[in-house]
Amino acid sequence: MKSNFSHAVFTAIITFIVSFPLLGLNLVTGGTSMSIEGAGPTTWMYIGAAVAIVFFFQLFRDQFTGLFRHIPKPSFNTGYQSLEPAKKAKVENWFTFAIILIALVWPFMVSRGSIDLATLVLIYVMLGLGLNIVVGLAGLLDLGYVAFYAVGAYSYALLSLYYDISFWLALPIAGIMAALFGFLLGFPVLRLRGDYLAIVTLGFGEIIRIFLLNATSLTGGPNGIGGIDKPTLFGMEFGRRVKEEGNTLFHEVMGISYDSTYKVIFLYLLALILVVITVFVIRRLVRMPVGRAWEALREDEIACRSLGMNRTVIKLSAFTIGAAFAGFAGCFFAARQGFISPESFTFIESAIILAIVVLGGMGSQMGVILAAIAMTVLPELAREFQEYRMLMFGLMMVLMMVWRPQGLLPSKRPHLELADDK
Amino acid sequence: MTNKTLLNVSDLRMQFGGLVAVNGVNLRVEEGQIVSIIGPNGAGKTTVFNCLSGFYTPTSGVVEFMGEEIQKLPDFKISLKGMVRTFQHVRLFNEMTVVENLLVAQHRHSNTNLLSGLFNTPAYKKSEERAMHRARYWLDKVGLTDVANREAGNLSYGQQRRLEIARCMVTEPKLLLLDEPAAGLNPKETKDLDNLIVSLKEDYHVSVLLIEHDMNLVMGISDNIYVINQGTPLASGTPEEIKGNPDVIKAYLGEV
Ligand SMILES: Nc1ncnc2c1ncn2[C@@H]1O[C@H](COP(=O)(O)OP(=O)(O)OP(=O)(O)O)[C@@H](O)[C@H]1O
Ligand SMILES: [Mg+2]
Numbered sequence: 001m002k003s004n005f006s007h008a009v010f011t012a013i014i015t016f017i018v019s020f021p022l023l024g025l026n027l028v029t030g031g032t033s034m035s036i037e038g039a040g041p042t043t044w045m046y047i048g049a050a051v052a053i054v055f056f057f058q059l060f061r062d063q064f065t066g067l068f069r070h071i072p073k074p075s076f077n078t079g080y081q082s083l084e085p086a087k088k089a090k091v092e093n094w095f096t097f098a099i100i101l102i103a104l105v106w107p108f109m110v111s112r113g114s115i116d117l118a119t120l121v122l123i124y125v126m127l128g129l130g131l132n133i134v135v136g137l138a139g140l141l142d143l144g145y146v147a148f149y150a151v152g153a154y155s156y157a158l159l160s161l162y163y164d165i166s167f168w169l170a171l172p173i174a175g176i177m178a179a180l181f182g183f184l185l186g187f188p189v190l191r192l193r194g195d196y197l198a199i200v201t202l203g204f205g206e207i208i209r210i211f212l213l214n215a216t217s218l219t220g221g222p223n224g225i226g227g228i229d230k231p232t233l234f235g236m237e238f239g240r241r242v243k244e245e246g247n248t249l250f251h252e253v254m255g256i257s258y259d260s261t262y263k264v265i266f267l268y269l270l271a272l273i274l275v276v277i278t279v280f281v282i283r284r285l286v287r288m289p290v291g292r293a294w295e296a297l298r299e300d301e302i303a304c305r306s307l308g309m310n311r312t313v314i315k316l317s318a319f320t321i322g323a324a325f326a327g328f329a330g331c332f333f334a335a336r337q338g339f340i341s342p343e344s345f346t347f348i349e350s351a352i353i354l355a356i357v358v359l360g361g362m363g364s365q366m367g368v369i370l371a372a373i374a375m376t377v378l379p380e381l382a383r384e385f386q387e388y389r390m391l392m393f394g395l396m397m398v399l400m401m402v403w404r405p406q407g408l409l410p411s412k413r414p415h416l417e418l419a420d421d422k
Numbered sequence: 423m424t425n426k427t428l429l430n431v432s433d434l435r436m437q438f439g440g441l442v443a444v445n446g447v448n449l450r451v452e453e454g455q456i457v458s459i460i461g462p463n464g465a466g467k468t469t470v471f472n473c474l475s476g477f478y479t480p481t482s483g484v485v486e487f488m489g490e491e492i493q494k495l496p497d498f499k500i501s502l503k504g505m506v507r508t509f510q511h512v513r514l515f516n517e518m519t520v521v522e523n524l525l526v527a528q529h530r531h532s533n534t535n536l537l538s539g540l541f542n543t544p545a546y547k548k549s550e551e552r553a554m555h556r557a558r559y560w561l562d563k564v565g566l567t568d569v570a571n572r573e574a575g576n577l578s579y580g581q582q583r584r585l586e587i588a589r590c591m592v593t594e595p596k597l598l599l600l601d602e603p604a605a606g607l608n609p610k611e612t613k614d615l616d617n618l619i620v621s622l623k624e625d626y627h628v629s630v631l632l633i634e635h636d637m638n639l640v641m642g643i644s645d646n647i648y649v650i651n652q653g654t655p656l657a658s659g660t661p662e663e664i665k666g667n668p669d670v671i672k673a674y675l676g677e678v
Contacts, residue, residue, distance in 0.1 A: 288539040289532035296526040303513040307527045308501035
């Protein structure tokens, strides 16, 4: 209690020192000179209240955290955890299969808006899965992931604008470009640890965005790039009229009347395919030596070094591969929107993707997918609360940390069968 | 016994600010030998290991491994050359399973080509099978087959120690540096460890450099012993010579 008291006094004084010059003093410009004036009584009241709140909170900190701990936890026990590994794998396979099946049939039964939203969800799933490699598996806190998303999107936009390159050719190029940027950034910064890495990547994300904003002659600056070609299906376009010489029209080939919904469904299915490929590729990666090395590095870097593993190379591979997935997602995003501008690639995007990874449980794929759905659909459902979105967001994260720091679905360890030869 | 020198350390010195932790240490390990470093707590034994394995860059001195100077090399390169260490405080990948610990350690032998892994080519499959085979072999050797799929962090202390040694062995080292492997083991486990180390030398032709406080173990298996006191070499010789050395006895009694 005594130490709490002195601590409380100390923090109260700090609060005062910090808030007084910020709020209690005003700079007033009069002609060419400036003078400092004290603030009005209401401001003083606020400062006093803040100091009091901090003081009492610190004084009764233990009791508060005790209260917090007693928030009832929802029960997550479904009996799934206690299944045998072999059965678990079977259940998981069926589950995956069922989800893919539902996802395939689903767009033909719902409204256009829902499909559109689902496509957005799929983009976030792809981004979440990609960042999950970097943050969840390799344990590298990357706060500038959106930069690689931007690189992918602008790669396609610029290639389409200047060289008239199609979506399908641009897709791998966008992935490679993003990977290249990941590699170039990773090389110097992966020596840094934890917080430093986070700050440098944060800065990198902003640099890319500001560059795109200012390179007006190349990227159109804040006006962005419009009229980006939509993807085609074996040379079939989904518009009303042919845009590109030599292409055909989907509804004409199929002999049906034009409906703009086809395009939306096509984009959705395309995103779905990209996500399914992403899921399977990453699943394989984590079982491969490189995936094992990522995890080992996250757990104990010193032990890894003692075993002859080059941590720079391993981290770099995680960073580069993670960036490549953002590049694919970016390319698809540009194609779907038909218009991109730097505004789509602000820090808040990085934060949302990171939240998806954290919410989903670091390293867990199914968790990331669920979290991406939650993070994208919930705000849409609660449009009236748009202004409180960030608040809800924060609340959700705090509750998550209290209830279930390992995420919605904790990562499942790939189980290695030691073929029984007893 | 061959007489080829595997490790030759001369005039090793490590200074932390004003503190000279290691001062003029010389060591020599011949192929097929078990050599021990002993000395009171804080003598600088672990620091010597850190210098040899590249975790610290020595202030001065020469470390020669298989005729090549390695004191400036980064840690992972030294490990790749075949000098692999354990830690005084066990460092396992606690949240990974026991087998996975052994698979990770074989990174250097693995087929790390991404494409061959993604497409599961025959070469990749073979490399993975080989890794699994080696893991199973060493699990059996150190008696951990039963717990192969448990998380390493859940093992008992003795099991963790053995896993750490197995994890070094799957890398196929030439020289094994063991930092107090018997610390915290019961007498039976210590006896097993004794047998294991001798077997590593006899059956796998691995040389061992050992730091240990358990004098029975050290005196029983060492070909040669170096005594360090407060960073400086005090004596060296066969177990008999060390047992009878008055300086060594004084250093140990003076400590206790
Ligand atoms: N990184 C470091 N920075 C500063 N001092 C260090 C560092 N590493 C070791 N020391 C100091 O060097 C001295 C020798 O430590 P070391 O750990 O090598 O002893 P040791 O012989 O292994 O002892 P023990 O038997 O207890 O393991 C100690 O005084 C220690 O505090
Ligand atoms: Mg030590």
